[in-house]
Amino acid sequence: MSKSRISREDALAFHLEPSPGKFEIKATVPMTTQRDLSLAYSPGVAVPCEEIAQTPETAYDYTNKGNLVAVVSNGTAVLGLGNLGALASKPVMEGKSVLFKRFADVNSIDIELDTEDPEEIIKAVKLMAPTFGGINLEDIKAPECFIIEQRLKEDCDIPVFHDDQHGTAVICAAGLINALHISGKKIEDCKIVLNGAGAAGIACLELLKAMGARHDNCIMCDTKGVIYQGRKEGMNQWKSAHAATTDARTLPEAMDGADVFLGVSVKGAVTQDMVKSMAPNAVIFAMANPDPEVTPEEVHEVREDVIVATGRSDYPNQVNNVLGFPYLFRGALDIHARAINDEMKIACAEALAKLAREDVPDEVAMAYGRALTFGRDYIIPTPFDPRLIYMIPPAVAQAGMETGAARRPIVDMDGYEQTLKARLDPTASILRALHARAKNAQARMIFAEGDDPRVLRAAVAYQRSSLGEAIVVGREADVKAKLEAAGLGDAVEELKVVNAAKTEYLGEYKDFLYSRLQRKGMDQQDVHRLAARDRHVFAALMLAHGHGDAMITGATRKSAHVMELINHVFDAGPKDGAVGTTAVLMNGRIVLIADTLVQEWPDENDLADIAERSAEVARDLGLEPRVAFVSFSTFGYPVSERAEKMHLAPKVLEKRGVDFEFEGEMTVDVALNARARAHYPFARLTDNANILVVPARHSASISVKLMQEMAGATVIGPILSGVDKPVQLCSTGSTVNDILNMAVMAACKVK
Numbered sequence: 001m002s003k004s005r006i007s008r009e010d011a012l013a014f015h016l017e018p019s020p021g022k023f024e025i026k027a028t029v030p031m032t033t034q035r036d037l038s039l040a041y042s043p044g045v046a047v048p049c050e051e052i053a054q055t056p057e058t059a060y061d062y063t064n065k066g067n068l069v070a071v072v073s074n075g076t077a078v079l080g081l082g083n084l085g086a087l088a089s090k091p092v093m094e095g096k097s098v099l100f101k102r103f104a105d106v107n108s109i110d111i112e113l114d115t116e117d118p119e120e121i122i123k124a125v126k127l128m129a130p131t132f133g134g135i136n137l138e139d140i141k142a143p144e145c146f147i148i149e150q151r152l153k154e155d156c157d158i159p160v161f162h163d164d165q166h167g168t169a170v171i172c173a174a175g176l177i178n179a180l181h182i183s184g185k186k187i188e189d190c191k192i193v194l195n196g197a198g199a200a201g202i203a204c205l206e207l208l209k210a211m212g213a214r215h216d217n218c219i220m221c222d223t224k225g226v227i228y229q230g231r232k233e234g235m236n237q238w239k240s241a242h243a244a245t246t247d248a249r250t251l252p253e254a255m256d257g258a259d260v261f262l263g264v265s266v267k268g269a270v271t272q273d274m275v276k277s278m279a280p281n282a283v284i285f286a287m288a289n290p291d292p293e294v295t296p297e298e299v300h301e302v303r304e305d306v307i308v309a310t311g312r313s314d315y316p317n318q319v320n321n322v323l324g325f326p327y328l329f330r331g332a333l334d335i336h337a338r339a340i341n342d343e344m345k346i347a348c349a350e351a352l353a354k355l356a357r358e359d360v361p362d363e364v365a366m367a368y369g370r371a372l373t374f375g376r377d378y379i380i381p382t383p384f385d386p387r388l389i390y391m392i393p394p395a396v397a398q399a400g401m402e403t404g405a406a407r408r409p410i411v412d413m414d415g416y417e418q419t420l421k422a423r424l425d426p427t428a429s430i431l432r433a434l435h436a437r438a439k440n441a442q443a444r445m446i447f448a449e450g451d452d453p454r455v456l457r458a459a460v461a462y463q464r465s466s467l468g469e470a471i472v473v474g475r476e477a478d479v480k481a482k483l484e485a486a487g488l489g490d491a492v493e494e495l496k497v498v499n500a501a502k503t504e505y506l507g508e509y510k511d512f513l514y515s516r517l518q519r520k521g522m523d524q525q526d527v528h529r530l531a532a533r534d535r536h537v538f539a540a541l542m543l544a545h546g547h548g549d550a551m552i553t554g555a556t557r558k559s560a561h562v563m564e565l566i567n568h569v570f571d572a573g574p575k576d577g578a579v580g581t582t583a584v585l586m587n588g589r590i591v592l593i594a595d596t597l598v599q600e601w602p603d604e605n606d607l608a609d610i611a612e613r614s615a616e617v618a619r620d621l622g623l624e625p626r627v628a629f630v631s632f633s634t635f636g637y638p639v640s641e642r643a644e645k646m647h648l649a650p651k652v653l654e655k656r657g658v659d660f661e662f663e664g665e666m667t668v669d670v671a672l673n674a675r676a677r678a679h680y681p682f683a684r685l686t687d688n689a690n691i692l693v694v695p696a697r698h699s700a701s702i703s704v705k706l707m708q709e710m711a712g713a714t715v716i717g718p719i720l721s722g723v724d725k726p727v728q729l730c731s732t733g734s735t736v737n738d739i740l741n742m743a744v745m746a747a748c749k750v751k
């Protein structure tokens with residue numbers, strides 16, 4: 001079981017770049033003209049205001065209320081870190097907001113309230129409730145959280161849901177249903193010990209008891225030990241409800257012979273001796289975050305028969321409320337629910353448990369880089385399972401409709417499932433699949449520019465993400481100093497640093513280079529300079545000699561220049577069939593643009609080559625290629641000599657009999673918009689194009705950079721293809737993540 005290491009520096013950099021924090025707000029309506037302004041604001045905005053004043057329900061139609069959730073905290077129980085206060089809880093709350101968006105397309109905003117007074121929180125949330133379709137309370141400590149949630153549920157007509165209580169309870173229940181299924185035990189027979197009598201603990205035990213666990217078989221513990229009948233110290237009414245009739249007074253005593261341990265307390269609360277004392281085929285859910293009560297390694301060191309889950313994403317069996325709150329709210333919002341009731345929660349738990357028992361699609365297993373079959377290491381779906389979005393919310397919505405929580409029932413459940421599927425961002429799964437393939441490849445990646453701190457950080461991330469071995473070209477002392485300056489001093493020992501001047505293979509490399517360049521005006525001295533002093537050439541030579549499996553460069557020099565250098569070692573020029581394809585990712589769409597790197601002014605045959613190479617790249621990305629040859633004219637009009645080659649290129653492909661769709665020439669709107677294409681019913685594309693072959697490199701560069709600068713599109717590439725070995729170039733403006741993504745692309749091509 002591999003555990004990826006995240007350093008403090010990684011975590012801080014992630015939150016700092018590209019802009020502080022984790023999300024921003026974007027307009028969904030045009031805001032460009034005077035007319036837009038008049039509609040969005042005064043006077044046009046008065047009309048929906050009046051409508052809503054007359055019929056409040058129409059707020060769901062004319063405002064973003066119906067898809068907006070507030071994540072509210074006061075920071076008194078931030079994960080398992082304790083009372084860090086409102087401000088310091090903000091990263092977690094922003095995190096919940098981005099999880100809402102990523103997993104269920106729910107818009108959400110974090111609100112941190114600087115008070116520990118329940119009355120103030122109740123008042124604040126009540127006052128803000130009209131804005132939202134739901135309220136997700138988060139990391140508010142017990143027992144205040146019980147009072148706050150109860151009062152708000154009574155007073156608000158939208159779902160108020162304390163995630164740490166019910167989100168956790170739902171996932172814990174789903175996981176336990178399956179864990180007991182595997183260990184062959186019935187919940188009513190199990191001796192259950194729960195450590196942590198706070199928000200999560202009380203809610204988990206309540207739900208398990210509702211599902212059949214017997215009060216007499218359950219023991220709850222807190223900082224004072226076992227909560228037993230008659231205990232006086234550190235009690236409250238919620239704990240009293242679970243006080244056990246038992247002689248056990250400490251956690252170790254309680255755990256002796258237990259079938260199930262549930263931890264929602266703090267790091268390290270459970271020892272290996274306690275694990276040893278549990279019943280055969282015991283179940284341990286160590287859910288404290290970020291560090292569990294006991295790690296899976298510690299458990300497996302002393303017991304092989306135990307089923308272990310944690311709240312973390314880097315171990316199998318992540319029992320974490322991230323599997324619940326996005327989908328519970330999605331289902332609730334879609335029926336304009338008044339509340340999230342117990343039936344909706346139980347429906348969610350059962351749907352999650354059922355999903356884990358179903359066959360796992362290959363792409364999910366691939367994204368995780370391991371087989372996922374229902375069993376000890378897979379008792380609960382993984383957070384990136386794309387089926388969650390269309391399998392869990394319908395179950396929640398159905399339960400809400402059956403129990404009177406729905407203001408607007410869904411009439412067409414099949415249609416609903418389709419709309420849920422459309423909410424998934426396909427680009428995210430593409431990137432994940434690439435990372436999984438790279439992980440399988442375990443490529444030795446040569447990072448040519450070891451003098452650049454971004455490259456070094458990407459190399460460390462490559463190695464620490466278990467993608468393969470990172471080989472850095474540079475001088476040891478310089479690499480060490482730069483890693484230390486980046487706060488990654490401990491990574492010095494992990495990376496393999498290759499100093500060109502010292503390598504034993506330099507002679508071999510120079511001979512190879514001389515044989516290629518002697519008739520191209522280069523003498524021995526030129527070759528020495530290139531091989532020993534130019535890191536791009538040196539890295540390419542390493543790759544050519546099998547001293548690495550793939551290489552990544554281009555972060556410090558213009559790509560055209562780097563291509564010239566690489567051409568000394570590999571045949572990567574326009575006449576060799578090399579092509580650069582750039583992937584542009586935006587609003588859930590992905591479009592490849594080519595050639596962005598090699599061919600400056602391709603003719604129709606080159607354009608056909610570019611289409612073929614880009615089709616291969618598309619397939620590598622998991623896309624079915626649909627090529628459009630784009631220009632300023634569509635199917636011959638307006639007539640122009642300049643567009644002629646775009647008109648001819650499809651005919652070249654026709655003759656070649658390729659196995660993908662293509663069409664042209666056409667303008668970009670015809671390629672990317674079905675309505676525009678409808679004017680040309682003879683066009684052979686069955687759907688929008690996903691590859692745009694453009695007339696020349698300048699138009700390619702302009703299109704990509706325009707999308708990047710004006711629209712904020714994510715750009716991957718140029719992805720170089722048609723070279724004998726996997727070489728990828730990033731651009732001088734690349735971030736650490738961009739460089740890592742390009743390394744991943746290169747690794748995916750390693751055979």
Ligand SMILES: NC(=O)C1=CN([C@@H]2O[C@H](COP(=O)(O)OP(=O)(O)OC[C@H]3O[C@@H](n4cnc5c(N)ncnc54)[C@H](OP(=O)(O)O)[C@@H]3O)[C@@H](O)[C@H]2O)C=CC1
Pocket residue numbers: 076077078079080081139140141142163164165168195196197198199200201221222223224234263264265266267269287288289290310311319320321322
């Ligand atoms: N995996 C997941 O999805 C989730 C995990 N959690 C985790 O659960 C933990 C608790 O969160 P939450 O319920 O919101 O917090 P609360 O502050 O509401 O409750 C914490 C509880 O833990 C008890 N506790 C603290 N230290 C110990 C200890 N050493 N031994 C026994 N009990 C202890 C406290 O006891 P006392 O009452 O005596 O003070 C209290 O009852 C956190 O680590 C959190 O990260 C929470 C939600 C979801």
Ligand SMILES: CC(=O)C(=O)O
Pocket residue numbers: 078079080139163164288289311320321322
């Ligand atoms: C996961 C979560 O909500 C917590 O640990 O508090």
Ligand SMILES: [Mg+2]
Pocket residue numbers: 079138139163164
């Ligand atoms: Mg929480």
